[in-house]
Amino acid sequence: MQESTANQVAANATSSFTEHLLRDRPELLPFNRSLPGGATAAAPLQVPHATTIVAMSYGGGVLMAGDRRATMGNVIASRHIEKVFPADHFSVLGIAGTAGIAIDLTRLFQVELEHYEKIEGTQLSLEGKANRLGAMIRGNLPLALQGLAVVPLFAGFDTTAGLGRLFSYDVTGGRYEEHEHHTVGSGSVFARGALKKLWRPNLTAAEALSVAVESLYDAADDDSATGGPDTVRQLWPVVYTVDSTGARRIPEAELAAASRGVIEARTIAGREA
Amino acid sequence: MTQQFYVSPEQLMKDRADFARKGIARGRSVVVISCADGIALVAENPSPSLHKVGEIYDKIAFAAVGKYNEFESLRQAGVRYADVRGYSYDREDVTARGLASVYAQSLGAVFTAEQKPFEVELAVAEVGPTQAEDHLYRLTFDGSIADEHSFVVMGGQAEKVSAVIDAGWQASLGFADAVRLAVKGLTPAQEGDQPSTPLPSSALEVAVLDRLSDSSRGTRRAFRRLSGADITALLA
Numbered sequence: 001m002q003e004s005t006a007n008q009v010a011a012n013a014t015s016s017f018t019e020h021l022l023r024d025r026p027e028l029l030p031f032n033r034s035l036p037g038g039a040t041a042a043a044p045l046q047v048p049h050a051t052t053i054v055a056m057s058y059g060g061g062v063l064m065a066g067d068r069r070a071t072m073g074n075v076i077a078s079r080h081i082e083k084v085f086p087a088d089h090f091s092v093l094g095i096a097g098t099a100g101i102a103i104d105l106t107r108l109f110q111v112e113l114e115h116y117e118k119i120e121g122t123q124l125s126l127e128g129k130a131n132r133l134g135a136m137i138r139g140n141l142p143l144a145l146q147g148l149a150v151v152p153l154f155a156g157f158d159t160t161a162g163l164g165r166l167f168s169y170d171v172t173g174g175r176y177e178e179h180e181h182h183t184v185g186s187g188s189v190f191a192r193g194a195l196k197k198l199w200r201p202n203l204t205a206a207e208a209l210s211v212a213v214e215s216l217y218d219a220a221d222d223d224s225a226t227g228g229p230d231t232v233r234q235l236w237p238v239v240y241t242v243d244s245t246g247a248r249r250i251p252e253a254e255l256a257a258a259s260r261g262v263i264e265a266r267t268i269a270g271r272e273a
Numbered sequence: 274m275t276q277q278f279y280v281s282p283e284q285l286m287k288d289r290a291d292f293a294r295k296g297i298a299r300g301r302s303v304v305v306i307s308c309a310d311g312i313a314l315v316a317e318n319p320s321p322s323l324h325k326v327g328e329i330y331d332k333i334a335f336a337a338v339g340k341y342n343e344f345e346s347l348r349q350a351g352v353r354y355a356d357v358r359g360y361s362y363d364r365e366d367v368t369a370r371g372l373a374s375v376y377a378q379s380l381g382a383v384f385t386a387e388q389k390p391f392e393v394e395l396a397v398a399e400v401g402p403t404q405a406e407d408h409l410y411r412l413t414f415d416g417s418i419a420d421e422h423s424f425v426v427m428g429g430q431a432e433k434v435s436a437v438i439d440a441g442w443q444a445s446l447g448f449a450d451a452v453r454l455a456v457k458g459l460t461p462a463q464e465g466d467q468p469s470t471p472l473p474s475s476a477l478e479v480a481v482l483d484r485l486s487d488s489s490r491g492t493r494r495a496f497r498r499l500s501g502a503d504i505t506a507l508l509a
Contacts, residue, residue, distance in 0.1 A: 017356055028361050089492075111360050114494075118328050118352045 017115035018108065018136065030104035031140040045147060048077035050102055052187035052219045052226040053084065053094030055155045055166050056199055057180060058208035061243030062155040062164030065212035066094045067187070067220060068235050069227030079227060084238045086247045088113040091129055091156030092240040096185030098148040105136055105150055112136075126158040130167045130175055138173025153184045157242045164242060187219030187226035194218035205241055209250060213237060213258045217266075229259035289390050293414035296392025300338040302428030302459055304438065305396045307407045308451035311484040311495065312398045315455035318478040321501075326480045328496035330355040330367045332400050334482050338428040339393030339414075347376065347395065364493070369399030373410035373418055381416025390414050394427040400482035400495050404444060426458070434458040448481055449507050456508065474504040 014020055021028050048070040055064040066083035069076060077099075084094040085106050093109065095102035112132055116124050124132070133154055140150055154167040166178040181199050183191040194215035203211065213229070216237050220228030229236055236255035241248050301317040303325055314326040314336045325344075326336040329351050337344035354375055359367045376395060384390040391414050399408040409421040423442055426435040437458035446454065460471050479499040486495040499507065 017353075017360075020353055021357070021360075025357060025361070028357070107360065111356050115352065115356050118356075119349055121322070121324065121327075 015116045015119040016132070017112045018132075018139075020115075021108075029139070030101050030108060031136070031143060046072055047148070048072050048081075048099040049225070050081060050083045050096050050099045050185070052183065052185035052191055052216060052223065053096055053153050054183045054188075054191045054195065054212050054215050054219075055094065055153050055178075055181065056195065056203075056208060056212065057164050057166065058205055058241075059202040060164070060205065061157055061241055062092075062166060063205070063208045063212055063239065063241045064092050064094050064153065064155050065209075065216060065237045065239040067216050067227045067237050068230070069220075069225065070099050071225040074224075076227075079230065079233065079235060082238045084240055085110070086240060086249070087129065087154070087156070088117070088123070089246045090123070090159060090242060091126065091154065092242055092247050093133065093155070094153045094184070095150060096152075096188075097150040098143075101140065101143065101148055102150040102152070105140065105152075109133055109136060123159075125160065126156045126165060129156065130154055133167075134169055134173040134175040136173075137169050137171065141172055144171040151184050153182060155242060157244060157246075159244070162244070183215070183219075185226070187216075187223030190222045190226075191215040191219035205243075208241075209239060209254065210258045210261060212239060213255070214262045217259075217262050229263065231260070231263070289384065290415060293384075293390045293392050297339050297394050297414065297427075298429045300428045302426060302430050302434050303336045303338050303396070304424065304426050304434060304455040304458060305336050305398050305409060306424040306438065306442070306446075306451045306455055307398075307404060307409060307422075308446040308448065309404065309444065309484075310448045310451075310481070311400045312407060312409075312482040313448055313451045313455065314396075314398065314480045314482075315452055315459065316478040317459050317472060317476060319476050321475075324498075325478055326498075327352075328480075328494070328498075329372065329397070330359065331364060331493045332482065332495050333367065333369050333372060334398045334480065334496050336396040336398070336425075336427070337393055339391070343391045344393045344395065347379070347391070347393065350379070351376065351397075369397045369408045369410060373397045373412060376412050377416045377418040379416075380412060380414060384415045396425045396427060398425075398482060400484050402484070404484075430461075452479055452504075452507055474501050474508060477504055479504050479507070 050070050053066045064084050068079055070078040070081040087093050087110055149171045152169055157164050166182050168176050168178050168182050181195045198211045217228055220226040236259050239250040303316040305314050314334055316325040318325050327348050329335050335348050335351055351372055355367045380391055395412040397410045401407050409425050411419045411421050411425045424438055438454055441454045456472055481497050482495040486492055
């Protein structure tokens with residue numbers, strides 16, 4: 001009798017918000033649902049898709065940038081969408097894939113990290129955070145098989161090791177540590193090509209910002225689902241850096257300057273790029 | 274089967290209340306004090322890891338006296354309640370009033386229905402944009418809830434501590450003065466010829482809810498736990 005009470009208490013003790021929801025309010029989880037029959041990968045739903053995210057390490061931390069476009073088939077669903085978010089004080093994540101699920105998943109991940117911190121009184125390790133995100137992506141696998149995939153990119157500062165680290169994922173929740181730089185989303189191949197030429201070890205934060213903006217510019221150049229810098233509407237990519245002092249969103253003014261710098265250099269060169 | 278003796282409901286409730294009061298009176302006191310910079314939560318607590326005050330949500334903090342296992346389970350339940358609410362509605366829909374009312378219902382249910390009442394007393398504090406919008410709720414073991422202004426004192430020596438703080442409290446206090454006042458209240462009074470020795474910072478647990486955390490620290494989370502060095506610097 002007493003033993004079973006103790007077991008019950010131990011079984012109910014969880015520091016994970018997702019586990020708590022799964023037990024008490026499963027209807028609130030973004031995954032854990034299946035679509036009514038009929039919707040298959042062959043005829044995917046027409047829903048907004050988020051596109052290109054780039055991330056790279058630089059001397060002192062990591063940087064992540066995302067363009068501002070979401071597409072629905074051949075239509076631009078949004079020019080203002082933000083796809084890079086702070087996960088907690090020392091990490092950020094960017095999302096590509098089905099925007100609706102991805103944004104909910106991001107919100108869940110943010111609460112998950114904060115919840116752990118409040119219950120335990122300490123932050124999760126960076127590996128721990130990366131694993132939790134992988135488990136969430138795996139939870140979304142049934143929907144991914146029906147064409148509603150979400151693929152994140154995770155970057156954070158490892159306070160124990162004292163360096164910035166990058167993690168990429170596949171739709172099954174597989175987690176891979178990336179070195180130097182990585183890209184996800186529809187324009188990722190073009191951004192990756194640009195990064196291979198532009199990135200070099202020990203960039204400063206300002207250089208890394210301009211490399212990120214330029215690689216997104218190249219992605220937008222060749223991928224119709226990626227939006228380039230919009231000087232008419234004053235829309236610039238969303239960029240976060242994470243270093244030993246924490247995550248920081250790059251202010252609009254710096255982004256405008258970096259974007260204008262890239263556009264100007266390309267205009268002067270006047271080449272096919 | 275043995276016949277149960279008849280006990281009148283009045284006697285039953287009185288016995289339970291006395292039992293809970295005795296348990297709480299053994300505990301050391303906690304002070305929650307509203308001031309110009311925000312809300313300071315000060316506890317006499319020699320343990321650096323078993324906390325009596327904790328973060329619940331962006332602007333909401335929790336303080337408790339009594340049995341650790343009981344108030345810790347209430348704190349965790351509060352964090353879960355707040356996170357579920359904020360996740361399913363919006364962050365600004367999580368309020369101290371809602372949380373306090375859930376706590377009052379749980380404490381009330383345990384007081385009447387369970388084998389023994391919780392031997393705890395809780396305070397739920399929410400920092401507002403101005404001092405007039407601060408909320409302090411005090412919850413007792415039987416589920417009674419009180420809306421307090423300026424400060425809350427709980428624990429064994431509550432009356433004595435309360436008298437000291439009442440005499441020194443002003444709306445214009447900053448964090449340093451508010452914490453100093455709370456520590457003055459918590460310091461045991463001198464007995465006979467023995468002069469009273471102030472509590473060392475290692476015996477104190479201090480946390481604050483910053484009123485201006487959004488602009489000064491760039492975070493919506495107002496709760497900040499002060500380290501031993503911070504406390505020493507604040508009291509110096």
